[in-house]
Amino acid sequence: MTLTHPTSITARPGLPFVDIVREFDATPAAVFRAHTDRELFARWTGPRTMQLDEVELDPTSGGRWRFAFRAGEDDMQMSFSGVFHNVEPNALIIQTFEFSLAPNQVGVSSITFAEVNGGTRLTVHEVYPSVEARDAAMASGMDHGIVEGYERLDEMLAA
Amino acid sequence: MTLTHPTSITARPGLPFVDIVREFDATPAAVFRAHTDRELFARWTGPRTMQLDEVELDPTSGGRWRFAFRAGEDDMQMSFSGVFHNVEPNALIIQTFEFSLAPNQVGVSSITFAEVNGGTRLTVHEVYPSVEARDAAMASGMDHGIVEGYERLDEMLAA
Numbered sequence: 001m002t003l004t005h006p007t008s009i010t011a012r013p014g015l016p017f018v019d020i021v022r023e024f025d026a027t028p029a030a031v032f033r034a035h036t037d038r039e040l041f042a043r044w045t046g047p048r049t050m051q052l053d054e055v056e057l058d059p060t061s062g063g064r065w066r067f068a069f070r071a072g073e074d075d076m077q078m079s080f081s082g083v084f085h086n087v088e089p090n091a092l093i094i095q096t097f098e099f100s101l102a103p104n105q106v107g108v109s110s111i112t113f114a115e116v117n118g119g120t121r122l123t124v125h126e127v128y129p130s131v132e133a134r135d136a137a138m139a140s141g142m143d144h145g146i147v148e149g150y151e152r153l154d155e156m157l158a159a
Numbered sequence: 160m161t162l163t164h165p166t167s168i169t170a171r172p173g174l175p176f177v178d179i180v181r182e183f184d185a186t187p188a189a190v191f192r193a194h195t196d197r198e199l200f201a202r203w204t205g206p207r208t209m210q211l212d213e214v215e216l217d218p219t220s221g222g223r224w225r226f227a228f229r230a231g232e233d234d235m236q237m238s239f240s241g242v243f244h245n246v247e248p249n250a251l252i253i254q255t256f257e258f259s260l261a262p263n264q265v266g267v268s269s270i271t272f273a274e275v276n277g278g279t280r281l282t283v284h285e286v287y288p289s290v291e292a293r294d295a296a297m298a299s300g301m302d303h304g305i306v307e308g309y310e311r312l313d314e315m316l317a318a
Binding site for chain 1: 263265267284
């Protein structure tokens with residue numbers, strides 16, 4: 001059994017933010033690479049049941065990202081996509097995000113990679129275009145996908 | 160004297176949003192062009208006293224935008240910049256924004272152009288990465304720049 005770190009997910013009522021803090025037993029360079037290398041990203045993102053159909057990832061300022069998957073009883077395809085505002089290797093990613101079921105509801109997320117005790121503290125600040133959009137994302141069970149995705153990332157980093 | 164429309168700017172306390180509504184006596188195509196053509200954009204953006212030094216504008220998904228200007232007693236150069244998430248001609252622009260004096264504090268703004276009574280209703284929804292960042296932007300006098308900029312745009316559209 002692999003021991004993993006807890007995932008802190010904060011969504012204060014009445015504000016359009018989701019804040020995530022998670023530590024990893026790997027260097028910032030390794031955790032950053034898992035976020036920006038298309039093949040690696042596809043291996044850990046989302047819950048274990050999620051089947052990624054497509055992954056597009058161009059981690060440069062102005063570059064696009066997108067991943068598509070099937071979910072629900074109808075096995076309907078959905079996707080998340082956006083553009084990178086800024087990418088500082090091993091340190092910072094700022095990117096927009098949009099869910100295919102909520103077109104033109106675009107948010108922005110900032111991901112920082114900080115070295116802590118030889119490992120990495122990952123900090124994610126997500127900003128939604130409305131409190132309602134944030135609440136809908138949380139109500140969809142995104143926290144489960146985040147927690148399980150980071151457990152898969154732990155396993156990938158330890159392998 | 161030119162009669163202009165009022166500019167509605169709403170910044171509800173405790174939320175990181177700025178919402179702007181403004182009508183123009185010109186078609187959505189003309190108002191959209193004033194936002195996406197580099198030369199036209201430079202002619203109306205900001206208060207009358209603002210001297211734009213540089214304007215970069217690539218209104219495509221993933222394209223970059225930036226304008227630099229000098230302000231304050233020191234005549235210090237500052238800039239706003241970002242990337243376009245999505246551009247639908249004559250209808251919608253979604254873009255990130257960042258102020259050079261607040262690096263890595265990145266927001267996202269959605270601008271819609273709707274035809275109303277032969278003119279255009281422009282709607283801007285700005286989302287800041289924190290309530291503090293929104294409050295700082297409002298405290299800087301951004302409302303004056305917005306109102307005067309749209310008056311300049313009226314004049315340009317009428318010319």
